[in-house]
Amino acid sequence: MTTMTLVRALNEGLRAALEHPDVLIMGEDVGRLGGVFRVTDGLLKDFGDERVIDTPLAESGIVGTAIGLCLSGYRPIVEIQFDGFIFPACNQIITQLAKMRARSLGAVTLPMVVRVPFGGGIGAVEHHSESPEAYFAHTPGLRVVACSNPTDAYWMIQQAVRSDDPVIFFEPKRRYWERADVDTAAAPPPLHQARTVRRGTDGTLVGYGPTVRVCLEAAEIAEREGRALEVIDLRSLSPLDIETVRASVSRTGRLAVVHEASTFLGLGAEIAAAITERCFYELEAPVLRVGGYHVPYPPARLEEYFLPDADRVLDAVDQLLTY
Amino acid sequence: MTTMTLVRALNEGLRAALEHPDVLIMGEDVGRLGGVFRVTDGLLKDFGDERVIDTPLAESGIVGTAIGLCLSGYRPIVEIQFDGFIFPACNQIITQLAKMRARSLGAVTLPMVVRVPFGGGIGAVEHHSESPEAYFAHTPGLRVVACSNPTDAYWMIQQAVRSDDPVIFFEPKRRYWERADVDTAAAPPPLHQARTVRRGTDGTLVGYGPTVRVCLEAAEIAEREGRALEVIDLRSLSPLDIETVRASVSRTGRLAVVHEASTFLGLGAEIAAAITERCFYELEAPVLRVGGYHVPYPPARLEEYFLPDADRVLDAVDQLLTY
Amino acid sequence: MGMQIDADESIGESEYGDGVQLLAPDGRRRDHPDYPLRVTAEQCRALYRDMVLTRRLDAEAVLLQRQGELGMWIPSLGQEAAQIGSARAARPGDHVFPAYREHGVALCRGVEPATLMGLFRGVNHGGWDPATHGFHLYTIVIGSQVLHATGYAMGLRKRGTEGAVLAYFGDGAASQGDVNEAFNFAAVFDAPVVFFCQNNQWAISEPNERQTRVPIYQRAAGYGFPSVRVDGNDVLACLAVTASALERARGGGGPTLVEAVTYRMGPHTTADDPSRYRRPEEVELWARRDPIERLRRLLVAEAYAGDDFFAEVRRDADELTAGLRVAVRGMPDPSPEAIFAHAYAEPHPLVQEHAAAALAAIGADA
Amino acid sequence: MGMQIDADESIGESEYGDGVQLLAPDGRRRDHPDYPLRVTAEQCRALYRDMVLTRRLDAEAVLLQRQGELGMWIPSLGQEAAQIGSARAARPGDHVFPAYREHGVALCRGVEPATLMGLFRGVNHGGWDPATHGFHLYTIVIGSQVLHATGYAMGLRKRGTEGAVLAYFGDGAASQGDVNEAFNFAAVFDAPVVFFCQNNQWAISEPNERQTRVPIYQRAAGYGFPSVRVDGNDVLACLAVTASALERARGGGGPTLVEAVTYRMGPHTTADDPSRYRRPEEVELWARRDPIERLRRLLVAEAYAGDDFFAEVRRDADELTAGLRVAVRGMPDPSPEAIFAHAYAEPHPLVQEHAAAALAAIGADA
Numbered sequence A, B: 001m002t003t004m005t006l007v008r009a010l011n012e013g014l015r016a017a018l019e020h021p022d023v024l025i026m027g028e029d030v031g032r033l034g035g036v037f038r039v040t041d042g043l044l045k046d047f048g049d050e051r052v053i054d055t056p057l058a059e060s061g062i063v064g065t066a067i068g069l070c071l072s073g074y075r076p077i078v079e080i081q082f083d084g085f086i087f088p089a090c091n092q093i094i095t096q097l098a099k100m101r102a103r104s105l106g107a108v109t110l111p112m113v114v115r116v117p118f119g120g121g122i123g124a125v126e127h128h129s130e131s132p133e134a135y136f137a138h139t140p141g142l143r144v145v146a147c148s149n150p151t152d153a154y155w156m157i158q159q160a161v162r163s164d165d166p167v168i169f170f171e172p173k174r175r176y177w178e179r180a181d182v183d184t185a186a187a188p189p190p191l192h193q194a195r196t197v198r199r200g201t202d203g204t205l206v207g208y209g210p211t212v213r214v215c216l217e218a219a220e221i222a223e224r225e226g227r228a229l230e231v232i233d234l235r236s237l238s239p240l241d242i243e244t245v246r247a248s249v250s251r252t253g254r255l256a257v258v259h260e261a262s263t264f265l266g267l268g269a270e271i272a273a274a275i276t277e278r279c280f281y282e283l284e285a286p287v288l289r290v291g292g293y294h295v296p297y298p299p300a301r302l303e304e305y306f307l308p309d310a311d312r313v314l315d316a317v318d319q320l321l322t323y
Numbered sequence C, D: 001m002g003m004q005i006d007a008d009e010s011i012g013e014s015e016y017g018d019g020v021q022l023l024a025p026d027g028r029r030r031d032h033p034d035y036p037l038r039v040t041a042e043q044c045r046a047l048y049r050d051m052v053l054t055r056r057l058d059a060e061a062v063l064l065q066r067q068g069e070l071g072m073w074i075p076s077l078g079q080e081a082a083q084i085g086s087a088r089a090a091r092p093g094d095h096v097f098p099a100y101r102e103h104g105v106a107l108c109r110g111v112e113p114a115t116l117m118g119l120f121r122g123v124n125h126g127g128w129d130p131a132t133h134g135f136h137l138y139t140i141v142i143g144s145q146v147l148h149a150t151g152y153a154m155g156l157r158k159r160g161t162e163g164a165v166l167a168y169f170g171d172g173a174a175s176q177g178d179v180n181e182a183f184n185f186a187a188v189f190d191a192p193v194v195f196f197c198q199n200n201q202w203a204i205s206e207p208n209e210r211q212t213r214v215p216i217y218q219r220a221a222g223y224g225f226p227s228v229r230v231d232g233n234d235v236l237a238c239l240a241v242t243a244s245a246l247e248r249a250r251g252g253g254g255p256t257l258v259e260a261v262t263y264r265m266g267p268h269t270t271a272d273d274p275s276r277y278r279r280p281e282e283v284e285l286w287a288r289r290d291p292i293e294r295l296r297r298l299l300v301a302e303a304y305a306g307d308d309f310f311a312e313v314r315r316d317a318d319e320l321t322a323g324l325r326v327a328v329r330g331m332p333d334p335s336p337e338a339i340f341a342h343a344y345a346e347p348h349p350l351v352q353e354h355a356a357a358a359l360a361a362i363g364a365d366a
């Protein structure tokens, strides 16, 4: 059991992954600098510049050459420096990375991980607070996960690297510096399994990445008001562990989904649709979504009004309980 | 009243739009060839090569330079040759086109239209049958529409060109050669208004682009079985005219949404979530989604099994009626 | 607009600048100081045979398309020298990344012609195993494969594996960001990759001058690696230039860009109508520069081959096309399960759910 | 790894190849056959003033960031000559597209320093009107603006408007597909655009040799337009070279690429720690090549300016920074309505719905 930040947990997880000789790390500033968030700190020194590669500044080039490296037998872990900079790589991710296995009738395997720090709340300038997960979750052929805490970070990155499918790996950047005890010995749950992080009976809150903590905060406040909310950390966005959510909702009858991306066609929409299909008679209220508004992410001084917080979650809970 | 194909209707609409001297047409093969689908046939000849521009083969370059042309006072209509080739332009569309107005506090206006032939059913090779609309509908700052018939094509393209916001304009490529009488004198409905194309009381089918006809076929079959289905052509995907759908569902109590994109985080998910919020007590059954499976679009010889057809829609209707 | 057409039949300095030529249009060998190619009669015959088989395969595919056996075809007509010359320069251990028109290259890499046609018939998106053939799948999104090729080459270098990569793309593709990023990655990482641009003058309806203001091969210098223009209708020049570039790559010399100047004699695809954008005289001119005829002249002039040989090649081609016809016609439609089988390597519950629902519905209908 | 450092203080042939220099590090004028620049004492003083104001503005912003008044700052320290020289070459009717470090250029284009800081304070994403200043908003996604600049230039040409476009980007940006596509579009459409690359040796932690194998200015030839390398710490050379390129563009001569060799003296941003990746000696060496000091030497040696002038510039800079301090500190937070106000030009029902809900909730809290 070691106490570590989420950054450090990722670093340790990557370090463990790099023990496999085919694993590579690629990206902008991942080597000498150790990444702008220091997630890859020290890895160049310990594994050398054939394994930890500072690339030219070109996201399409990074993902595209990483595909070629997969084809020649490597398992690259690509870092996209910030969420807003993944879009130049969209063509390589959506038309190539996601489809090449199907294209080849299974002959080709692309075991790539694309790491993306995501979400707002760090007071950054434009393009540094985006939540692009729905684009990739909507893309068949990809797996998409998001960690929310150091322990998951440590294990999930290793599981993602072991997956023979491409995995888009979202890291909650505003939680990077949160600490927790990480048990590097205990066996982790499967990568694509959601986790119930708090039990409750009056309603269910679903979050992932940075909003798991928001849900927990809301649940704590609600408890003081005498309401027991269940909180689920999705962990996996594609595939969704919809069964864990369904089981919860079938007990609580009420569900709110919380994320930072626009609610319009965000994960909340999918979960609402899927849960309503599965729990039509058990739902006491429609599934509600608490999330980003349908406008570009605002400047830092306004982000507190944009980001879903415990208040907004509790408003949704109130609304759920009016039904 | 003139009978014309959807291609011809678009051509006529573009021709009308080009009467405004700031309107440009740009893309690959849009000039001399008139586009691979002939949508821009004859426009180079009639408007000259300063207005109708064959560009280098680079989608990011096309959209990026078109943004610059907007800034210098033009209203470019960009053609993406096929749905699967929009992804190299994702960065320019998502981080620039969609956000520049907000970035500039409204000082900058980008009146661009990006035309995209979309959807399957024409027996094409890979990347020529994609349905990427959800990526753009999820992107704040964009407007997204899809026409389904010649009359709408004629009017909607002109309305899109007149919009001061960027519009992603989806064209149902497998309906390109369908004919209809187009009244070029009658005033069209607003661009972002859905249209009820068939009245019914037993359930509502919502489609857009190529699936409107699929819904109509299903409704016709259902009628013979004594079921009256209402069919709505969404026309606009962002913003959604959710009120038209709500009004219908509040009468019919049942809804299925039909599209070709993966149902996972597709438009159907959003509509299901939004309608369940609005019609919780009026829904007799959960909203069902009929659409693409969560795998890459299959080779041509399998597309009949992939594309939602009347049978699959009717299966969903049957299911809706079991509740 | 429209490309400049040289009245002269030859592809000479006037039109192609420094285009390397080892076989003049009249079939005579020419020397080039940098490419002292020695070829045997046998090698020349083999190249001829490859080119004829490629052309016949292509013609057969056009027919099969007309008969509805293929949904679409992308003719390689006219580009046989560029494809065979370059492909025969590669070794079995090299890895080749095609675009989608490289049927001659596919043949050289041992892909069964019928297998190659699977994707045009619409039974799959590419039915061969890239590893087996050292020949990647066709890539339709223009330029994307050039980055894959570069990454593959980076991998070879990283492992210290003997071998080089050969990446094909077109004159239109040279405008894509991905291709230029690939040039830069290859240069920075000294990747053993040969970029082989078949400049067939057209990107669908757009002529060269809509893609670039200067010859494409000149692009490489700005990224810091050498390049060469070659007469793409001269199979010997294509062979020599590509072999030398691959050799250089294998020896640690890094990337090379080869621009092979050739011509797309047919439509862009069987769905295209080139009469809308190019003049018949241009096509006629290039017909007179036919790459196969050029090599035939050499074979005859040098007595490398007699009537027997030509008859044998014809028979081989007849056999190939006859077999192809049967194989393509007999190619069964895939079962609906194939829609779901290969999207993911590991189980995916939503895909399983979708597959179960779809297959049940199909079963119910049947 | 690590860049080669020349022991010599001067930026000469040895390190910068054909880098144009009109002002030697010791402050003496040098001639260059292609750039016969005649500048008056007044012009030199004005350039000096611009550079000093830029530096002081930058230093003040660093302070304001430390004090928490700005969320982040991107220092321009060391790049004043490249920025002022090039910006002063542009006319009011020209249009300039910056990346995000071009504070000196912003100053020249008349953007209020406090306005410039809005985005770093986090009150907006860019608060000036690009049309008013002929100065586009800062663009953070690397390379994207270079295509906008090219399109804008295509528009100027199309309308026959007098004017040219000046596009800024960095050495790292030169690796992006978008920048290379922009080069090609500009060449093909003969767009009146000057691509001004400030090669400040670093892209965050990555040195030039991770981005390119050869000097960046060489890229242009492969796209078919001229380029020139210039000593980026020589304000006169930057002025002359950019003026000549803009003139060429205005006259229908098409694009030019200028590579200004300079140095990022500070961290990448205030959040960066350059000690992790570069040696202090390198920074010290470049400190001795200071662009402002160089021009000061000229002013003194030629008696273009006396103590009065330098004192006046100091006063002006003090005034500017004092005003800036007050203005930035007094800059109010935007109201929550601003989140929704500018996303769309025309009404959008979902945005209206979201705005109503959000503002009601905020109101209820307040």
Ligand SMILES: Cc1ncc(C[n+]2csc(CCOP(=O)(O)OP(=O)(O)O)c2C)c(N)n1
Pocket: B028, B057, B059, B081, B085, B088, C101, C140, C141, C142, C169, C170, C171, C172, C173, C174, C200, C202, C203, C204, C264, C268
């Ligand atoms: C990214 C992308 N954009 C557009 C297309 C449509 N398209 C297919 S082939 C082609 C022209 C390609 O020209 P070139 O690279 O010269 O190759 P050629 O077809 O001449 O062999 C175009 C525009 C595509 N396949 N991919």
Ligand SMILES: Cc1ncc(C[n+]2csc(CCOP(=O)(O)OP(=O)(O)O)c2C)c(N)n1
Pocket: A028, A057, A059, A081, A085, A088, D101, D140, D141, D142, D169, D170, D171, D172, D173, D174, D200, D202, D203, D204, D264, D268
């Ligand atoms: C597309 C994209 N990828 C990554 C980043 C993160 N990033 C910001 S600045 C920078 C380095 C840019 O270097 P250069 O172009 O040389 O400009 P400089 O900062 O030196 O002025 C990087 C990688 C970004 N802003 N945009």
Ligand SMILES: [Mg+2]
Pocket: C170, C171, C172, C198, C199, C200, C201, C202, C203, C204
């Ligand atoms: Mg071509």
Ligand SMILES: [Mg+2]
Pocket: D170, D171, D172, D198, D199, D200, D201, D202, D203, D204
């Ligand atoms: Mg730099």
